[in-house]
Amino acid sequence: MSNEKSPGAEVHDLDAGTFYEEVHSFEFWFHAVEGYLAGTEGGHRPDLVEEALDEERRQRLISALCNYCVGETAALEGSSGLIAIAPNRTTKIFLATQVADEGRHLEVFTRRLSDLGVTDPEAEVERRASPSLQLFRRHLLELVAGKDWEAALFAQNVILESLEFVVFRSHMADADPVTASVLEAVIKDERRHIGFGENELGRRLREAPHRRARLGQVRRDMDHLVLDTLAESARSLGLPRSEHEQLGRQYMESVERLGLA
Ligand SMILES: [Fe+2]
Ligand SMILES: [Fe+2]
DSSP states (O other), X not given: OOSOSOTTOOGGGSOHHHHHHHHSSHHHHHHHHHXXXXXXXXXXXXXXXXXXXXXXXXXXXXXXXXXXXXXXXXHHHHHHHHHHHOSSHHHHHHHHHHHHHHHHHHHHHHHHHHHTTOSOHHHHHHHHOOHHHHHHHHHHHHHHHTTOHHHHXXXXXXXXXXXXXXXXXXXXXXXXXXXXXXXXXXXXXXXXXXXXXXXXXXXXXXXXXXXXXXXXXXXXXXXXHHHHHHHHHHHHHTOOHHHHHHHHHHHHHHHHTTSOO
């Protein structure tokens, strides 16, 4: 890290090189997360009182959390595998911070399942997980195993993260207070992960525009799994059709920011 930056300097005031080193560091990560994780318990503010949920709402929440656990497990396995094929120190260090985030997400969602009376979370996840999301997880891990850096990073830090981001944000809007507080902090982390993916891929596409075709192919392979997962999530959250369609549009917009229509 550069010694030239003054303590507490705003990252936006830094030159491009220092900025790049700064945001790909554990120090940046720690300062980012301590603001919203310090003092939390189970990933949420400790002063919150559990709202009584009727059985239908409780079941919906359990199904949603089971799918979140699959997504977070995919991201945990994906980001840890990506470290081995990341092209340089800064990307490896960022991914190490992401591994910590994804492990935390899996932990707090599993803890929430326990809060809701689920005694064997692994078995419950197995029973309720969306088949499309499980397939997505397998495809992502195949891209990582194939050492396909851009494709795997795109599948994980743009496609999967965008899917999680739109679903979590929509869920947070009408979740019980404890779940909403857990989701609020997770969303902040996912934003950082999407930012990293867009920055890294944007730079690599500018350096070598031919990579765009490969990412377009990955998108075509994965989009239907994402849209099926969104449909299944919308059903399990009991969302009206208009809101489900809006989620699909938000996901598309997020992925298209890289110009991969
Ligand atoms: Fe996550
Ligand atoms: Fe993430």
